[in-house]
Amino acid sequence: MAIELQQVSYVYSDRSLWKQTALHNIDLTIPQGSIVGIAGATGSGKSTLLQLFNGILKPTEGTVKVLDVTLQAGEKSPKLMALRRRVGLVFQFPEQQMFEETVEKDLCFGPLNFGMSLEEAKERARKAMVAMGLDLELLERNPFRLSGGQMRKAAIASVLAMDPEIVVLDEPTATLDPVSRAELISLLERLCREQGRTIIIVTHRMDELLPIADSWIVLKEGQAAFQGSVQELASDPTILERCGLAIPQSLRYWRALADRFHLEGEVPRLTPKALAECIASLSSEISHTGIEKGDIHE
Numbered sequence: 100m101a102i103e104l105q106q107v108s109y110v111y112s113d114r115s116l117w118k119q120t121a122l123h124n125i126d127l128t129i130p131q132g133s134i135v136g137i138a139g140a141t142g143s144g145k146s147t148l149l150q151l152f153n154g155i156l157k158p159t160e161g162t163v164k165v166l167d168v169t170l171q172a173g174e175k176s177p178k179l180m181a182l183r184r185r186v187g188l189v190f191q192f193p194e195q196q197m198f199e200e201t202v203e204k205d206l207c208f209g210p211l212n213f214g215m216s217l218e219e220a221k222e223r224a225r226k227a228m229v230a231m232g233l234d235l236e237l238l239e240r241n242p243f244r245l246s247g248g249q250m251r252k253a254a255i256a257s258v259l260a261m262d263p264e265i266v267v268l269d270e271p272t273a274t275l276d277p278v279s280r281a282e283l284i285s286l287l288e289r290l291c292r293e294q295g296r297t298i299i300i301v302t303h304r305m306d307e308l309l310p311i312a313d314s315w316i317v318l319k320e321g322q323a324a325f326q327g328s329v330q331e332l333a334s335d336p337t338i339l340e341r342c343g344l345a346i347p348q349s350l351r352y353w354r355a356l357a358d359r360f361h362l363e364g365e366v367p368r369l370t371p372k373a374l375a376e377c378i379a380s381l382s383s384e385i386s387h388t389g390i391e392k393g394d395i396h397e
């Protein structure tokens with residue numbers, strides 16, 4: 100397992116008596132080399148959960164196991180620095196992550212910080228740029244002179260330069276146009292399928308992640324209300340509504356087709372994932388050809 104949580108709770112508190120429970124009694128497992136989507140209504144605990152994955156936060160109760168590191172309430176973990184190198188976190192707003200005067204310096208920052216030579220760090224930076232489909236000429240550019248899509252990819256590249264085994268992304272496609280979103284999703288898929296990394300993505304746009312996600316975790320008021328495959332989610336998508344989320348378009352279609360043609364119980368050739376993939380590629384084609392401008396998911 101890449102990540103395993105046992106009976107994990109997290110409570111925010113300050114010096115006064117004020118307390119806010121963000122996560123409550125969570126058990127979950129994330130297999131190595133898989134793509135996992137995390138969904139949940141606003142305030143359900145998604146960002147808190149992500150911060151437990153690389154030790155920014157420690158559980159108030161329970162045990163978080165990430166790779167070979169165990170984080171437990173009240174106990175110090177000697178391997179926290181190493182863990183942060185092995186679990187890369189990409190925040191929702193990439194500008195919060197870029198602070199150097201060139202993209203190259205930004206990408207080299209992490210590797211240099213972990214003791215690599217400048218040569219090695221620059222090589223890592225170049226590889227990460229290529230993995231994110233970015234032109235190497237952009238290495239000399241000020242990060243704040245990049246387009247929104249380039250900036251987001253560069254922020255992911257700065258995390259990849261550390262060569263993490265697990266990449267955790269908070270809404271990576273937010274603010275991108277439909278074509279850039281589809282491109283980014285396929286790059287993220289390659290990071291998993293071709294490079295064997297575990298990819299964890301928080302998203303409010305389930306439709307675009309459904310074609311590539313191996314499994315989903317759905318949070319409701321700090322608890323894991325669902326954990327399973329797309330197929331399992333498709334068998335009762337109303338769980339999403341009970342968690343305050345809209346049922347994604349592709350699952351609606353699949354459910355309707357499954358009911359209409361009695362697909363359940365057989366080995367359906369039309370899997371929810373295949374249908375999601377079909378819809379995502381059609382959406383991208385439509386916006387690409389300009390038949391319908393804007394976001395057809397919304």
Ligand SMILES: Nc1ncnc2c1ncn2[C@@H]1O[C@H](COP(=O)(O)OP(=O)(O)OP(=O)(O)O)[C@@H](O)[C@H]1O
Pocket residue numbers: 111112119120121139140141142143144145146147148
């Ligand atoms: N730094 C903090 N201090 C105190 N409470 C916090 C803090 N961060 C989050 N919370 C609270 O913890 C709960 C979970 O918040 P969290 O940000 O993890 O949810 P989320 O699902 O990521 O929300 P969103 O989709 O709006 O980003 C919420 O009730 C929130 O108000």
